[in-house]
Every structure is written in structure tokens, then in C-alpha cells.
Amino acid sequence: MLVLMQDWPLLCHRVIDHAATHHANRMVVSRSVEGPTHTTNYAGIRARALKVAQRLDRDGIRLGDRVATLAWNTWRHLEAWYGIMGVGAIYHTVNPRLFADQIVWIINHAEDRIVLTDLTFVPLLEKLADKLPTVERYIVLTDAAHMPPTALRNAVAYETWIAEADGDFAWKSFDENTAAGMCYTSGTTGNPKGVVYSHRSNILLALTANEPDAFGLSSRDIVMPVVPLFHANGWSIAFSAPIAGASLVMPGMKLDGASIHEMLTAYRVSCTAAVPTIWLMLLQHLEATGGALPYLKRVVIGGSACPRAMAQKFENIYGVQVIHAWGMTEMSPLGSLCTLKPEYASLTGDAKLDVLVKQGHPPFMIEMKIEDDAGRRLPWDGKSSGRLMVRGPTVARAYYKDDSDILDAEGFFDTGDVATMDPYGYMQITDRSKDVIKSGGEWISSIELENLAVGHPKVAEAAVIGVRHPKWDERPLLVLVMKKGESIGKNDILDYMRGKVANWWIPDDVVFVDEIPHTATGKIQKTTLRERFKDYRLPTA
Ligand code: ADP
Numbered sequence: 001m002l003v004l005m006q007d008w009p010l011l012c013h014r015v016i017d018h019a020a021t022h023h024a025n026r027m028v029v030s031r032s033v034e035g036p037t038h039t040t041n042y043a044g045i046r047a048r049a050l051k052v053a054q055r056l057d058r059d060g061i062r063l064g065d066r067v068a069t070l071a072w073n074t075w076r077h078l079e080a081w082y083g084i085m086g087v088g089a090i091y092h093t094v095n096p097r098l099f100a101d102q103i104v105w106i107i108n109h110a111e112d113r114i115v116l117t118d119l120t121f122v123p124l125l126e127k128l129a130d131k132l133p134t135v136e137r138y139i140v141l142t143d144a145a146h147m148p149p150t151a152l153r154n155a156v157a158y159e160t161w162i163a164e165a166d167g168d169f170a171w172k173s174f175d176e177n178t179a180a181g182m183c184y185t186s187g188t189t190g191n192p193k194g195v196v197y198s199h200r201s202n203i204l205l206a207l208t209a210n211e212p213d214a215f216g217l218s219s220r221d222i223v224m225p226v227v228p229l230f231h232a233n234g235w236s237i238a239f240s241a242p243i244a245g246a247s248l249v250m251p252g253m254k255l256d257g258a259s260i261h262e263m264l265t266a267y268r269v270s271c272t273a274a275v276p277t278i279w280l281m282l283l284q285h286l287e288a289t290g291g292a293l294p295y296l297k298r299v300v301i302g303g304s305a306c307p308r309a310m311a312q313k314f315e316n317i318y319g320v321q322v323i324h325a326w327g328m329t330e331m332s333p334l335g336s337l338c339t340l341k342p343e344y345a346s347l348t349g350d351a352k353l354d355v356l357v358k359q360g361h362p363p364f365m366i367e368m369k370i371e372d373d374a375g376r377r378l379p380w381d382g383k384s385s386g387r388l389m390v391r392g393p394t395v396a397r398a399y400y401k402d403d404s405d406i407l408d409a410e411g412f413f414d415t416g417d418v419a420t421m422d423p424y425g426y427m428q429i430t431d432r433s434k435d436v437i438k439s440g441g442e443w444i445s446s447i448e449l450e451n452l453a454v455g456h457p458k459v460a461e462a463a464v465i466g467v468r469h470p471k472w473d474e475r476p477l478l479v480l481v482m483k484k485g486e487s488i489g490k491n492d493i494l495d496y497m498r499g500k501v502a503n504w505w506i507p508d509d510v511v512f513v514d515e516i517p518h519t520a521t522g523k524i525q526k527t528t529l530r531e532r533f534k535d536y537r538l539p540t541a
Helices: 013-024 042-058 075-086 099-111 120-131 158-165 199-209 232-244 257-266 276-289 307-317 350-358 446-451 492-495 526-532
Strands: 025-031 037-040 066-070 090-093 112-118 137-140 179-185 193-200 224-225 247-250 271-274 298-302 320-327 334-338 367-371 385-393 413-421 427-432 435-440 442-444 461-468 474-480 508-510
Touching: 013 075, 013 199, 025 042, 025 075, 025 232, 037 042, 042 075, 066 075, 066 120, 066 276, 075 090, 075 247, 075 298, 099 120, 099 179, 099 193, 112 120, 112 257, 120 271, 137 158, 179 199, 179 334, 193 199, 199 334, 199 427, 224 232, 232 320, 247 442, 247 492, 257 276, 271 276, 276 298, 276 307, 298 307, 307 320, 307 350, 367 413, 427 446, 435 461, 435 474, 446 461, 446 474, 446 492, 461 526, 474 492, 492 508
Parallel strands: 025 247, 066 090, 066 112, 090 179, 112 137, 224 247, 224 271, 271 298, 298 320, 474 508
Antiparallel strands: 025 037, 179 193, 320 334, 367 385, 385 413, 413 427, 435 442, 461 474
């Protein structure tokens, strides 16, 4: 029997229609790239997104065409997303922190027809434009007064461009499985890989993100996505906030501790999300200035493991709930969130922190399993660690223009992460499969050691890599960046770590560096570190 319910395709422009109808006045505040703060609301975002769609349509952009954005989180970027999707085209967020060669490769691979760029990236694009034959037009996200002289092909100021449209336009309609967005993984090895989101997958994920055991957004929330829209689909916030009718605060390009604190306080932000590096800068700023977080209720921390000391400070000093989250570009990107189920809800102190540093439990629509190298399922005992595999309607089944089969026989995608699952379904990442340290046939978790080391009050950042050892195959080397003006001896830090992990996990040596290299999405670049220390002679060797 066929259903008698309405056929209502899950299309992303319905999200902004809903927000503009039922939460029309909810503010969208941005720190503009030009400097001043800009305020609009969902009705305003929708009105201008319609102009974007109309204008793209007039420029000949059609269903399935790719439109790139190189832009910070501002109202213009949000309007552009909805305008692009509303004409049936695909927003392709390009991460401007990638190497120039990778940016060229990605834009060519996606065959982007138009590039919308912030002022910040005009000089970069001018250097690359010769190598971008598919791009017909560059739209600079600014007004005529701030438009720089540029030789970029058909360049126009965004405000001038949309002023040529009156907004009298109807969103295009198509199947919910139509591509809506595209994001490339940074590809620490090999070329970047293109992940393509559908209208349907974006909406399903946004509904998931809004569950009480996820971001838990409501129309009473004021959300600041510090995580850029160009990082893993902006963690869904461009969809989940308007679905919930939550206000948005867009931080623009200033992501240092003082600027973030200013936005959090001035606009009474209740929920925010970013990678640990951002929160490290915020906490350092608060410690230096004696600042507080009187309005913030929840902080989502993901992209890399949330260090224990970070969770402890947010929860115990600043009274902010930590929601540790895990995911990846291929998962739209949310895979799990760490909120407390009844089994853990009454925990306090260290026992609670033990749970908060786990990556959490998957929401509905994400299925997980862990497997050993032979493909056997491992028990959920909180100890057995294996390859983490996932499946669901918001998980990629293939990469763009790539025939390789990325799913196993049961349809699970290999995340490349190594994890444990506990009896209550809490997942904890112990490593990337390529970063795990193999010592005497046993595995040592580099992440656990890093988290432990950054718990030392004088340590700013820590990385642990495996270094060749004649007897054990590999042994851990601890690489440390100290906080400004601080120093410690090797034994001080190793003594600090002793007793907190198995003795044979304690690193064989410590090196101090000025800086640890990061990828374009803020993760520690282990490949570069391994290369740098590949001939390092451990004192135990
Ligand atoms: P990229 O690979 O382009 O940097 P992704 O966001 O897709 O960007 O990276 C996904 C990977 O990031 C995951 O597979 C995992 O290794 C790591 N990751 C994400 N969140 C966490 C977390 N909370 N704890 C530990 N690792 C994480």
C-alpha cells in the first residue's frame, strides 16, 4: 500500500522560509570583514538569499552547477548559501587555509563556475586565477565603497550584483536527493576528496543536531558558530539554527580569544561551537584578564579531542556545559556527541570528566561498530579498541568523481579512527589508525598521552608521535610547546604523567619546540612531525 501522507521534499530553502515566517525577527549579527558589526534577521537573510538566487539564475547558473565560497562566517555567506541552494546549484565551501596548490586543485576538480570571495582572499585569488579556467565570474562579498580594483574575471561587488535583482523569485524545486553542498576533506595524504551533501542529508542532520542530547537548540538560544562554514559543512549550524529559530552571531574573521570573548558577552551567546585550538585561546584570554562567561550555557568542542583540562575549566571554573563532539566531513559532519545519559548523569568530579572526554554517543540515524584488523566485531567493553565504522543517511557512500568503493559489505564507512565503545554506547577515539603507536605489538594511544600532557599547567600544546626503536619497533616521543615564559625539565613532565597511564606508555623522550604544525582545519600535522623526527635517536634505543 502506498502512503497517504504528503510528498514534501526536504529542501534546504524550506529551512530559511520557515525561519523567516516563524522567527522573522530573530537577529543575525555579524562582525563584518570591513570592520563594523552588522545586524539583520531571518526575514532579511531570506529576502536577500532570494536576490542571490535570482541573480545567479540571470548569470546562467543552473541545477547542479557548483558555486564556490571563500568566506568567513558572516550574514553574506549565509545568504549566499541559501541563494545558491535555492536555484538548485551547489555551495562549495573552499577552505582558504589550504595550500594554494590544493585550492587550485579543488576548484578545478569541482569545476566551480562562480567564486564568491571575502575581501581577505582577493589577493590570493588574483595569484591563482590564471590556473582556474572554469571560473567565469568572481563576486567580492562587499559593497561598492569597499570594492578593491582587481583584474579578477568579471569581478563585481556583491552588493552591486544583488542590487540588480528585485527578489521577486520563486525557489526552484527538485528532488530532495539533489546535491546541495560540497566540501573537500583536507587530504593529509593524497589529493583532497570531495564529499557531496544532499538537501535531504543536510536537513536530516540539522534535525539530529537540534536534539536535546546534541546541540539542543531552541528559539531562545543565541548561537555563535566559531567553526567556519568552510570546515566540514559548518557543523550543520547554518541549517540547525534557522530550523530551531535560534539567533545567530557570526564572528567574521577575528577568532582570537579577546575578539571571541567580546562577541560572546556583547550578544549574550548561549551556545557556541569550535575546535579546541579556539577554546585554548579563549581560556588563555580569560585567565590573563580575569574575564568570565556569564551568558554561555553550552560549548561544543570537536574536530580534535577535547583535552581534559579544557573540559574541567569550562565546567568547573566558568560553569559552562561541555559537549564534546566527534565527526568528519564525510559525515555531514556529526557522528557523536557527549551528553550524559542517566547511567552517568549523577557523576561528579573526576568521574564526570572521565566521561566528558569521551567523544560520546551517536544520535539517531548514525550506526556504529568497531572491528579488529580481520574485520571481526569487537565488544563494547570500553577497553577493546578497533577501527570505527559508521553508516547512515548523512554518511558519504562515495567521493565526487571517484569510483572507489568506500563501504564494507554491510554498508559501513571506515572512519580511519580507532576507538573503544563502552557498555552504554559511549565511543572514545584512541587514535587515528595511522597515528597509533605500535610498541612491542601493543597499541599506545597518542591522543591519550597528548591530553594528559596538556593537563600540566605550564604546557600550551603537546603532540606524541611514534619513533623507531630497535627493540619495541616504535616508542612514543613527546613534543611540547610551553606557555609563554614557562619552562620545565623533561622529568617534570614525565613524572607528572606517571601513574595516570600504564607505565609502558610513558614517552621515552621529550623535545621542546616553538610551534607544532597544524593542518588547514587546525589538527596537529603528525605527518610533518614524523618526517621531522624520523631519524631521532631515543635515549632508550
Ligand atoms: P579534515 O580531515 O579535513 O581535517 P574532518 O573534520 O573531516 O577534517 O576530520 C575528521 C577527523 O577529525 C576524524 O576522523 C577524527 O580523526 C578527527 N576528530 C574529529 N572530532 C574529534 C574529536 N572530538 N576527538 C578526536 N578526534 C576528532
